[in-house]
Amino acid sequence: MTRGDKFLLAALVCFSLLSAGVLWGRFFLPAGETKELQAVVTVRGEVVRSIPLSTDAKSSFVVEGRIGPSTIEVDGGRVRMLEADCAGGICLKQGWIARPGQSVVCIPGEILIRIEGAAPLDAVTR
Amino acid sequence: MNGRAVPIACALALFALGALYWLGPLKPASEYRSDQFLMDTLVSIKVYGDDPENLKAAVHKAYAEMRRISDLADAFPKPGTAEAKASDVCRINAQAGKAPVRVDDDILAMLATAQKYGALSEGAFDVTVGPLMDLWGFGGENPRLPAAGRVKAALALVGSKDLVLNQQDHTAFLRKPGMKIDLGAVAKGYATEKALQVLKDHGIEKALIDAGGNIRVLGRNTRSAPWKIGIKDPRKSDAIVAVLQLEDASAVTSADYYRGFEAGGKRYHHILDPRTGYPAGHHMSVTVVTRDAGLADILSTIFFVLTPEKALELADDMPGVELILISADGRIRHTRELRGKIQVQPGAGYHYDQG
Numbered sequence: 097m098t099r100g101d102k103f104l105l106a107a108l109v110c111f112s113l114l115s116a117g118v119l120w121g122r123f124f125l126p127a128g129e130t131k132e133l134q135a136v137v138t139v140r141g142e143v144v145r146s147i148p149l150s151t152d153a154k155s156s157f158v159v160e161g162r163i164g165p166s167t168i169e170v171d172g173g174r175v176r177m178l179e180a181d182c183a184g185g186i187c188l189k190q191g192w193i194a195r196p197g198q199s200v201v202c203i204p205g206e207i208l209i210r211i212e213g214a215a216p217l218d219a220v221t222r
Numbered sequence: 223m224n225g226r227a228v229p230i231a232c233a234l235a236l237f238a239l240g241a242l243y244w245l246g247p248l249k250p251a252s253e254y255r256s257d258q259f260l261m262d263t264l265v266s267i268k269v270y271g272d273d274p275e276n277l278k279a280a281v282h283k284a285y286a287e288m289r290r291i292s293d294l295a296d297a298f299p300k301p302g303t304a305e306a307k308a309s310d311v312c313r314i315n316a317q318a319g320k321a322p323v324r325v326d327d328d329i330l331a332m333l334a335t336a337q338k339y340g341a342l343s344e345g346a347f348d349v350t351v352g353p354l355m356d357l358w359g360f361g362g363e364n365p366r367l368p369a370a371g372r373v374k375a376a377l378a379l380v381g382s383k384d385l386v387l388n389q390q391d392h393t394a395f396l397r398k399p400g401m402k403i404d405l406g407a408v409a410k411g412y413a414t415e416k417a418l419q420v421l422k423d424h425g426i427e428k429a430l431i432d433a434g435g436n437i438r439v440l441g442r443n444t445r446s447a448p449w450k451i452g453i454k455d456p457r458k459s460d461a462i463v464a465v466l467q468l469e470d471a472s473a474v475t476s477a478d479y480y481r482g483f484e485a486g487g488k489r490y491h492h493i494l495d496p497r498t499g500y501p502a503g504h505h506m507s508v509t510v511v512t513r514d515a516g517l518a519d520i521l522s523t524i525f526f527v528l529t530p531e532k533a534l535e536l537a538d539d540m541p542g543v544e545l546i547l548i549s550a551d552g553r554i555r556h557t558r559e560l561r562g563k564i565q566v567q568p569g570a571g572y573h574y575d576q577g
Contacts, residue, residue: 141257141258219452221451221453221454221466222477
């Protein structure tokens with residue numbers, strides 16, 4: 097192998113790696129995958145809060161839903177509805193969520209907590 | 223240095239750049255997502271495209287279209303609204319046994335489709351199930367077990383043969399006083415399909431609408447692969463029993479785990495068999511896959527009410543309609559055409575019957 101061949105080989109290897117990287121970025125990284133996980137809270141369709149779900153994050157806060165205040169708790173990379181005024185309490189029974197694509201929904205209060213990030217599924221029919 | 227190396231490297235570089243340029247547009251530049259509460263559920267819309275302003279405008283028009291359908295189809299007059307402002311469905315119900323009512327073409331279309339498939343199902347589905355739904359209280363906060371005599375009386379007021387639609391005059395008429403339209407198994411799917419049409423009219427080619435678990439997808443997902451849609455495990459929260467791979471299709475599920483109540487140690491859910499007046503008991507859940515979300519919504523209710531054997535037989539007879547069902551005994555079955563588009567992952571308590 098001449099010096100020229102080696103140079104060509106090295107150039108090709110570098111170029112292939114670069115192309116592979118670019119292609120990977122374009123095709124296989126869904127929007128948001130590079131970001132860290134975060135819980136997004138919406139009330140009546142408006143985003144009212146985004147909380148990064150790092151493992152040491154610990155907090156609770158109140159959001160004003162359609163029928164009254166609800167308390168949301170964040171603890172060690174997971175989030176849940178802690179207190180709510182609705183009659184059914186379905187949102188409370190949904191418990192903790194921690195994985196991308198999971199959500200807690202309060203229909204009477206029109207409150208949604210969802211975890212943003214690359215989820216293995218695009219949606220779930222139920 | 224080898225004299226050929228430079229030209230070859232240049233040619234390869236150009237080729238690769240050209241390929242990247244060509245492949246680039248496959249992944250759209252922007253995503254727009256919105257979550258709105260309407261039709262008594264959460265409706266999430268995600269769209270992808272190159273023009274963020276267009277995406278946003280399209281999604282908001284799609285929601286407006288769903289709200290319009292919802293307002294026409296709502297069976298409960300909003301407190302404080304005058305009779306004249308009540309929904310088309312309220313007006314048809316109020317005029318039952320009296321006079322035909324002029325209604326919006328979308329209401330006529332929903333009623334005509336419902337009537338057609340009701341006949342096809344030999345009564346397993348009926349859009350005039352309103353008196354039974356009222357009796358059980360499934361529209362309200364406190365559903366309850368009604369007395370057998372009252373179920374029988376309500377059954378006498380259920381029957382689409384007494385729903386008269388006139389396409390020329392744009393009217394609908396219920397022949398007997400006390401009859402009532404219930405578009406609960408129709409309107410959400412119909413509105414979802416209309417919303418998707420709005421997105422398409424804005425040039426959108428990649429979208430997902432999740433209307434409370436009724437799914438409609440367009441194009442392929444952000445990985446340029448078919449959308450991966452899970453089917454909820456009917457007995458375990460946060461688990462799935464199967465994954466569907468879908469392109470330009472709907473997946474709608476009817477199941478026994480919603481809006482139920484317990485009485486005398488027995489659980490009752492909200493999907494009533496209009497032939498008996500009682501909740502249908504053959505399935506835990508059924509999922510219909512077909513292109514039109516409106517049809518999927520109606521068919522999921524029909525298949526839920528029919529026995530597994532009849533449901534699979536009927537689905538096989540309908541081109542472009544696929545069915546996955548989990549019967550009350552835990553058996554998971556699906557139509558043959560779904561092979562290759564479904565991965566069943568049965569958990570404990572289920573038995574996957576590949577047929």
